[in-house]
Amino acid sequence: MSNKQEEYEKSQLYRIRHSAAHVMAEAVLEMFPDGQVAIGPAIEDGFYYDFDLPRTLTPDDLEIIEKRMKELIKAKEDFVCEEVSTSEAKDLFKDQTYKLELIEGLESGKLDDDGNPTDEKVPITIYKSGNFVDLCRGPHVENTAQINPHAVKLLNVAGAYWRGDEHRPMLQRIYGTAWESKDELKNYLWKLEEAKKRDHRKLGRELDLYSSNDEVGQGLILWHPNGGMIRHQIERYWDDQHIANDYDLV
Incomplete structure (x- = not known):
């Protein structure tokens, strides 16, 4: 873990973002009492939580969940931490696969509570x-x-395989962000x-730079004249700079 991440x-x-993820999960389970919850960490600019729900979430659902959050x-709900035994934990979460x-x-x-490998x-x-x-x-x-x-x-919903394994269930991941002030949130959304x-x-389509076609090759860029010219200019600049600095082209 980097020093920046540790800080x-x-x-x-x-703490705010991690707690917001829990509040979101509480709101989601109120809407879907039989829903399954997976993991919900804080991330670089916000948080997410993965859910296994009886139906696909809609943008309207996110508005309802955010309002309830x-x-x-x-x-003013307290966050209370408690250490439990394995048997107590299994009993508490007996309905949560x-x-x-x-x-x-x-x-x-072998794993921590987010399912990440651990040595202790x-x-x-x-x-x-x-x-x-x-x-x-x-x-x-x-x-x-x-x-x-x-x-x-709350920002959006995306699909996420459980434990990142394509052979495991596809979950619904709700992404959100949280800040200390309204102005910070406004700036982030901007x-x-x-x-x-x-x-x-978006720019490639609007400026007619390139396109792609899965029949030709998934992820393969098909350059249009506009994009081809830009690429040519960049490559020529790249060559000129290397030659000017005594690099050999091989």
């Missing part, structure tokens, strides 16, 4: 917040009051929109 995991922002945040698999990994000492056996801990209980090592905020409800946003404008797939 991030010790920060209040990391903000209500739960305002309810993915959690039971993670508990087996923790019991063996770690204690099994759970976190309770409101009506939600999760298999989790933390860290979290002490209370949802430390999460700014105006700085939380950056996302600006990045979309500069997406090479």
Whole structure:
């Protein structure tokens, strides 16, 4: 783990995002009481949680879930950590298939509570917040009051294979972001929109630079005249710079 990642995991922002993932899971399970939960970590710019649900989520669902999240945040729910035995954990999550698999990994000492390989056996801990209980090592905020409800946003849903294995079930991964202030969230969302404008797939189509065709070759770029000229200019510049700096072309 890099020093930057270590610092991030010790920060209040990391705790906020990790806690927001739990709040989201609580809201999702209220909507789908028989839903299965997998893992829900904080990531670089936000958080996600993987779910196995009876139907595909829609954009309208995300709006409902986000609204409920903000209500739960305002309810000032405490995050309470508790160490439990393997048998207690299995009993708590007896109806949660993915959690039971993670508990087996923790019991063996080969996996952590996110299913990542580990060299040491770690204690099994759970976190309770409101009506939600999760298999989790933390860290979290002490209370949802430390999460700014105006700085939380659900972004999108994507498919994700359980444990990254294409032979395992496809889950629904809800991505979200959380910040300490409303202005930070606003700035982040602005950056996302600006990045979309500069997406090479969007520009390639709009500027008639290239196309692709799966019948020709998946992922193979078919250059159009506009794109071919740009590529030619870049390659010529590359050659000129190497020659000017006494490199041999081979």
